[in-house]
Amino acid sequence: MSISALVRPRPVHRAADLLAAYLPGSFYFSSTGGTLLADGVHSRVRATGGAQAQAVAEALRAAAAAGVPEPVVAGAVGFHPAAETGLVVPSVVRRADAPAGVRAPDAEHGTSWTVTPRPEPARYAESVRRALELIGRGDLSKVVLARGLELTADTPVWVPALLARLVRADPAAYAFAVDVTAPGDPAPRTLVGASPELLVSRRGATVVANPLAGSAPRSGDEAVDRERIARLRDSAKDLGEHAHTAAQVAEVLGKFCVDLEVPEGPEVIGTPTMWHLSTRITGRLADPADPACSALGLAEALHPTPAVCGVPEAGALAAIADLEPEERGYFAGMVGWTGLDGDGEWAVTIRSAEVCDRTVRLFAGAGIVEGSDPDAEVAETGAKFRTLLRALGAEGVA
Numbered sequence: 458m459s460i461s462a463l464v465r466p467r468p469v470h471r472a473a474d475l476l477a478a479y480l481p482g483s484f485y486f487s488s489t490g491g492t493l494l495a496d497g498v499h500s501r502v503r504a505t506g507g508a509q510a511q512a513v514a515e516a517l518r519a520a521a522a523a524g525v526p527e528p529v530v531a532g533a534v535g536f537h538p539a540a541e542t543g544l545v546v547p548s549v550v551r552r553a554d555a556p557a558g559v560r561a562p563d564a565e566h567g568t569s570w571t572v573t574p575r576p577e578p579a580r581y582a583e584s585v586r587r588a589l590e591l592i593g594r595g596d597l598s599k600v601v602l603a604r605g606l607e608l609t610a611d612t613p614v615w616v617p618a619l620l621a622r623l624v625r626a627d628p629a630a631y632a633f634a635v636d637v638t639a640p641g642d643p644a645p646r647t648l649v650g651a652s653p654e655l656l657v658s659r660r661g662a663t664v665v666a667n668p669l670a671g672s673a674p675r676s677g678d679e680a681v682d683r684e685r686i687a688r689l690r691d692s693a694k695d696l697g698e699h700a701h702t703a704a705q706v707a708e709v710l711g712k713f714c715v716d717l718e719v720p721e722g723p724e725v726i727g728t729p730t731m732w733h734l735s736t737r738i739t740g741r742l743a744d745p746a747d748p749a750c751s752a753l754g755l756a757e758a759l760h761p762t763p764a765v766c767g768v769p770e771a772g773a774l775a776a777i778a779d780l781e782p783e784e785r786g787y788f789a790g791m792v793g794w795t796g797l798d799g800d801g802e803w804a805v806t807i808r809s810a811e812v813c814d815r816t817v818r819l820f821a822g823a824g825i826v827e828g829s830d831p832d833a834e835v836a837e838t839g840a841k842f843r844t845l846l847r848a849l850g851a852e853g854v855a
């Protein structure tokens with residue numbers, strides 16, 4: 458028998474076709490590393506936080522044995538991993554290159570929106586003041602406090618168009634759409650977003666993490682943006698906020714790696730709406746075959762980083778529970794995929810929303826450290842909402 462009869466080429470898809478093929482219920486994830494669209498549920502992974510890497514490795518082996526071609530585990534894990542986990546082994550996975558030349562319908566500017574801030578910005582500023590007291594007393598060094606917006610449209614929100622607009626606005630983002638429908642939901646619920654932050658990716662023995670912390674809004678005016686970038690680079694408050702996050706990520710990855718490259722200081726990266734301090738950390742795994750070293754295992758070990766939680770972690774979790782009136786749900790968790798070989802990519806679930814019929818629930822957080830100004834943190838979280846508000850055609854309503 459000839460080789461060509463035995464080896465079928467991998468189907469080749471175009472990223473734009475996969476994005477166009479996305480429908481609610483599918484799993485979509487794209488980044489500069491490629492595009493993945495997954496459909497159907499071969500099996501669900503039910504394991505609580507911390508134990509998922511082992512359960513996932515077993516689920517993937519079972520799927521491969523059952524004939525699922527190139528199985529992956531895909532989905533989202535909530536901020537409190539024990540609370541909400543939506544990981545599945547899909548029946549069909551299609552892959553393509555990174556998105557480029559994306560077409561998307563413009564947002565419906567005729568949509569009318571009702572907006573409810575949760576909490577009101579003044580109450581969020583008060584929580585920032587209380588966090589500063591905890592920091593002043595020495596109980597905490599950093600805590601990330603989030604606030605939410607609930608938007609209701611006059612018609613159901615069409616998630617495929619929203620996703621396409623997010624990808625078109627920033628093809629380099631970690632863009633995702635995940636079905637997170639829960640019992641009692643009146644309609645399918647989708648977690649959708651375009652995160653700038655890579656929690657961890659793994660390819661063979663190589664791992665990359667790209668913690669972000671320390672931010673300034675993008676203005677669109679070149680001279681103003683140059684000044685904002687320069688100020689961000691020199692801001693002791695933002696550099697401190699960033700250092701906590703980069704140090705924790707380096708420390709955790711260091712436990713799994715034989716070589717770890719950590720740049721001496723952060724650089725500034727841009728999204729269409731924000732500037733961030735960024736540290737790209739790369740490492741070589743000591744034991745890539747260990748399930749704890751799969752992309753998901755590493756993501757679990759890293760989560761929650763001080764980009765979404767704080768330092769020390771237990772104190773920050775307690776402060777978040779005390780000071781945030783709303784449950785974060787999937788916000789500030791992680792979203793991505795891992796394959797049978799342990800390779801994969803997980804992003805931090807920020808610049809995201811949960812969409813259910815006409816309702817959109819979004820959150821944005823900001824790192825609070827000594828020197829943070831409550832009103833500036835209200836403005837920063839407001840700027841972070843713009844990724845989703847723009848794509849919804851709702852910029853200016855909140």
Ligand SMILES: C=C(O[C@H]1C=CC=C(C(=O)O)[C@@H]1O)C(=O)O
Nearest residue numbers: 670671672764807821822823824
């Ligand atoms: C928590 C968020 O952003 C994180 C990532 C980048 C910069 C951040 C900051 O400057 O506070 C946050 O740590 C969010 O967008 O909701």
